Amino acid sequence: MKAVLQRVSEAAVTIEGNKVADIKAGLLIFVGIEDADTQEDIDWLAAKIVKLRIFNxxxxxxxxxxxxxxxxxxxxxxxxxxxxxxxxxxxxYIKAAKPDAAIPIYEAFVKQMEKELGKDIQTGKFGADMKVSLLNDGPVTIIIDTKNKE
Structure with a gap:
């Protein structure tokens, strides 16, 4: 799994003119899934993100x-x-997992993030044409690849 984290003052996701996610201060996380990703990747990435010290x-x-x-x-x-x-x-995009493999991993990652964070998180919609707006705070942008943990 690859993730791009952006520390934001605000962010939102709009699909077909409807706002489906909207936050103030926090993280906007873009996540890419490949066929080789496992529950171990999900657990490691969620724990890493929630504990990453990138706020002032x-x-x-x-x-x-x-x-x-x-x-x-x-x-x-x-x-x-x-x-x-x-x-x-x-x-x-040959390394990117097809939807039938990626959707369960994506959904499991969202659930694990909620478990690690201790509260609900918001999402876009898998496979949708989304318009993402954000106000990057810092700017702080971090890239994490679970296949490159060391």
Whole structure:
């Protein structure tokens, strides 16, 4: 699994003109799933994200997690995170899992995030044409790949 985390002051997801997710301070997480992903990847990634200290403390240092600041979270599926761009000018998405494999992993990740965070999170809609708006705070953007843990 690959994830792109953006610390946000606000974020929203709109599908066909309808706002389906809307948060204030917290994280907007784009997640890409590949066929090799397992429950171990889900558990590790959710725990890592919830504990990652990327929010400012009283001294302005990044010492607090999204859990510490009681931040909100939106998770959006994004298969394009697995784009291979080495050859040619048209990205290949061969590593991205097909929907029948990816949807259960995505849903399990959302549930695990809720369990780790201790509250409900918001989502986009898997496979939908989504319009995502955000106000990146910092800017802080972190990329995590569960296949590159060390």
């Amino acid at each position: 403390d009283a001294d302005g240092l990044m010492n607090l997690s999204v859990q510490d600041v009681n931040g909100d979270v939106i998770v959006v599926s994004q298969f394009t995170l697995h784009a291979a761009t080495k050859k040619g000018n048209r990205p290949s």
